[in-house]
Amino acid sequence: MEKVIRTEKLTFTYSAEEARSFALRKVSLDIEKGTFVAVLGHNGSGKSTFAKHLNGILLPSEGKVYSFGFDTSDPENLINIRRNVGMVFQNPDNQLVATVVEEDVAFAPENMGVPSDEIRSRVDDVLKTVGMEKFKKHAPHMLSGGQKQRIAIAGILAMEPNVLVMDEPTAMLDPVGRKEVMATIHRLNKEKGITVILITHHMDEAAQADRIVVINAGQVTHDGTPREVFAHRKELLDIGLAVPQTVEILDELGLKDVALSVDECCDILEKYLKG
Amino acid sequence: MGEILKLENVSYTYGAGTPFEKTAVKDINLTFNSGDFVAIIGHTGSGKSTLVQHFNALLPPTSGTVYINGEDINQSAATRRAARFACGLVFQYPEYQLFEETVFLDIAYGPKNMGLSEIEVKRRVLAAAEAVGIDALTLEKSPFDLSGGQKRRVAIAGIIAMEPEILVLDEPMAGLDPKGRDEILDMIKNYHDKHKTTIILVTHSMEDAARMANRIVVMCDSSVLLDGTPGEIFARHDLLTKSGLDVPQITSVLIELKNRGYDVDTSVYTIEGAKEQLMKLRGKLC
Amino acid sequence: MLKDITLGQFFPGNTFMHKLDPRVKLVVCFVFIIVLFITENLAAYALAALFIILGVKVSKTSPKMLLKSLKPIMFLVLFTSILNIFYIEGEVLVRFWILKVTKEGLMTAFYMTSRIIMLVCATSLLMYTTSPISLTDALEHLLAPLNKVKFPVHEFSMMMTIAMRFIPTLIEETDKIMAAQKARGADFESGNIFARAKALIPILVPLFVSSFRRADELATAMECRLYQGGEGRTRLNVLKLTKYDYVFMVFSAISFVLMILLNVVGI
Structure with missing residues (x-):
């Protein structure tokens, strides 16, 4: 499989005076095209710092990051990298620039110098993709958090990127908004084949990923499928992370299986109840 | 346990008479008893955040009356001010209200506004800092140099230092990771156990509500939809899901088992409760 | 809630006025104000008032909203009129105590008042029918020549x-x-x-x-999102003049020329 992102011994230190010197230490990861990767970690674990390296917002103190084969430390490559690796942040309010939804979505293609009629078709397309086409003439500040975040995603999609890096996109949203956004991201991954890197501390969001990377104190501690990673419940607890309740109940009952959904959990419990 | 806070037919309408008129709370009747730990849950826009701003007279009801200890709190500027101190309200993302040079001064802002003596202010600041787990060294730091979780504790301490009879917290766990959530929840629980202060916790997490409160009020479309013990509330999961709320995953598991014909109690909402039940059921079936 | 306030007082709509190019509206509004200030003639002002009334009708703006926008400047209007009425020398109409009202004073007060009221009406109409973003767009286009002097x-x-x-x-x-x-x-x-x-x-x-x-x-x-300043940027909505704009421009030009003519001839 094609590797879209590769980090080699990525190490990052904030300024020397700061206490939390090593934000990242020798992180080496390959991310394959079309996968849905969840990066888990508690606040301050270094997971957001990691995300910001993927499109060259931060540059490694040591080691290398290659996005689509381009070295992020070469300024010549930045435009190309950012066009391919779109980034959505936590606070939707602080990512929207324009007072009208469609103008905001058009921002990136406008910067890229895309001809007007193509911008129009891109804007209409991506707004449909995130299910916000009815709101294209609305003012962003009148929308709900989940809707604003979907506009932010549309604004990134309008660049037609191959990778979408989401830095805790649901942290400020309520359950309804979270569901809207998660459904949108999954659809993008499945239908458009966009590689998704989701930075989160929500276990149920991570459970739906193809692969989970756990970061603690700037280092990768676990890397595998949700099933593999959640099997280490005790270790995750130690670093301040919880597992989904479907996993927890089975572990409490002394069962070895890992269930990622309510249905799966019930299947296993049925077997358990029947002895 | 006596009645401490009472709402009688409280309604609130934003922007009355403009095209943006919106009724945020509609004809609310609620009574809170002294020492209670109540959770108010509802999805965004259900009116829960508007409702709690009536508890300390930040919003005067468009119609209806709010009483603290039997007194109408909206009689005059003086009663409104007294209500602010009797009912401490911690807003969502309270760390955004920090402004002083040091953590100590920031926590002292509320008590100072109460006109207390310097010695009393100091005593309260130290007590509040201890309650939220802020050490003496941190008290001398600038609040802007702290981590996100610490900032939030400082902000909560700023309200606790007013030593209110009722402590209202609006989504105090918003945006925190699982560890941060647990720490804040434990802190609130400890504070309640120790001081018997009436606590009203606003949240959209059923899990947290179930874990903490002995009573849950569910808000939907500006009105009270359900009001009862956690067990009673979770028994009505059909209504909860319909009003845009999530039941804990473990409750969903039990509901699904029940649908598959197993005799389980679906009002259980903790892992321990579910574990106990499933083990018993297995004993019976095998 | 404060956040529900519509900014720039824009009321979305689909009328002739809404469809006009913001640059055209901005320029016409600007010229209208200049003409108001260089003319001082009853017939010309009647024509100007007609122009405004027509604008209100075509844009389906509620006259109530327009009156509301006049409220904040009422004090200024009253104040300047009173000063004008009493302090301008000329043919005395009424005299009491140390104050006198002159014909010239009354006329100046009338023109000043009408001028300010029509000025506010014209700009309000512009604001009501043009979204803030197209206004900024129009400004960027109209100011483009200033790029040459490094603005x-x-x-x-x-x-x-x-x-x-x-x-x-x-x-x-x-x-x-x-x-x-x-x-x-x-x-x-x-x-x-x-x-x-x-x-x-x-x-x-x-x-x-x-x-x-x-x-x-x-x-x-x-x-x-690849922002690198204005160079090489394209736009989603390109401003283009349509038939409506030409009709409006010609109509406005005729009205303004008429106003100036009336002023010169002095009817």
């Missing part, structure tokens, strides 16, 4: 856009912080001016801190 036209309009985008957000935030500080017993209403100014610190400091945070995050987000 940062694009940056200026980007700043305007971002300011408009964030005003509602900041109003909402101010609201929240005020409520939070009130919950801690802050008192913004009593005390002398110093006490009140001091009471603002707990609002201003958090507001500044959060604005810096927002600015920082927004800058990063803009970088991620």
Whole structure:
């Protein structure tokens, strides 16, 4: 499989005076095209710092990051990298620039110098993709958090990127908004084949990923499928992370299986109840 | 346990008479008893955040009356001010209200506004800092140099230092990771156990509500939809899901088992409760 | 709720006035104001009033809204008229105590008042029918020649856009912080001016801190969306003159020329 992102011994230190010197230490990861990767970690674990390296917002103190084969430390490559690796942040309010939804979505293609009629078709397309086409003439500040975040995603999609890096996109949203956004991201991954890197501390969001990377104190501690990673419940607890309740109940009952959904959990419990 | 806070037919309408008129709370009747730990849950826009701003007279009801200890709190500027101190309200993302040079001064802002003596202010600041787990060294730091979780504790301490009879917290766990959530929840629980202060916790997490409160009020479309013990509330999961709320995953598991014909109690909402039940059921079936 | 206030008082619609190119509206409004100031003639002013009334009709603006926009300037209008009525020398009509009302004074007061009222009406009509974003767009286009003298036209309009985008957000935030500080017993209403100014610190400091945070995050987000200044940028909506614009321009030009002619001939 094609590797879209590769980090080699990525190490990052904030300024020397700061206490939390090593934000990242020798992180080496390959991310394959079309996968849905969840990066888990508690606040301050270094997971957001990691995300910001993927499109060259931060540059490694040591080691290398290659996005689509381009070295992020070469300024010549930045435009190309950012066009391919779109980034959505936590606070939707602080990512929207324009007072009208469609103008905001058009921002990136406008910067890229895309001809007007193509911008129009891109804007209409991506707004449909995130299910916000009815709101294209609305003012962003009148929308709900989940809707604003979907506009932010549309604004990134309008660049037609191959990778979408989401830095805790649901942290400020309520359950309804979270569901809207998660459904949108999954659809993008499945239908458009966009590689998704989701930075989160929500276990149920991570459970739906193809692969989970756990970061603690700037280092990768676990890397595998949700099933593999959640099997280490005790270790995750130690670093301040919880597992989904479907996993927890089975572990409490002394069962070895890992269930990622309510249905799966019930299947296993049925077997358990029947002895 | 006596009645401490009472709402009688409280309604609130934003922007009355403009095209943006919106009724945020509609004809609310609620009574809170002294020492209670109540959770108010509802999805965004259900009116829960508007409702709690009536508890300390930040919003005067468009119609209806709010009483603290039997007194109408909206009689005059003086009663409104007294209500602010009797009912401490911690807003969502309270760390955004920090402004002083040091953590100590920031926590002292509320008590100072109460006109207390310097010695009393100091005593309260130290007590509040201890309650939220802020050490003496941190008290001398600038609040802007702290981590996100610490900032939030400082902000909560700023309200606790007013030593209110009722402590209202609006989504105090918003945006925190699982560890941060647990720490804040434990802190609130400890504070309640120790001081018997009436606590009203606003949240959209059923899990947290179930874990903490002995009573849950569910808000939907500006009105009270359900009001009862956690067990009673979770028994009505059909209504909860319909009003845009999530039941804990473990409750969903039990509901699904029940649908598959197993005799389980679906009002259980903790892992321990579910574990106990499933083990018993297995004993019976095998 | 403060955040529900529509900014720039724009009322979306689909009338002739709404469809006009914002540049055309802006220029016509500007010329109209100039003509108002260089003319002083009853017939010309009647024509100008007709022009405004026609604008109100065509844009389906409620006259009530227009009157509302006049409210804040009523004091200014009254004040200048009174000064004009009593202080301009000329043919005395009425005299009492040390005051006298002159014909010239009355006429000047009338022209001043009509001028200000029509000026406000014309700009309000522009604001009501043009979204803030197309106004900034129009400004960027009209100011484009200034690029030659190194005036940062694009940056200026980007700043305007971002300011408009964030005003509602900041109003909402101010609201929240005020409520939070009130919950801690802050008192913004009593005390002398110093006490009140001091009471603002707990609002201003958090507001500044959060604005810096927002600015920082927004800058990063803009970088991620490939913003590199105005060079090589294209636009989603390209301003293009249509038949409507030509009709409006010709009609306005005729009206303005007529006003000036009436003034010159002096009917």
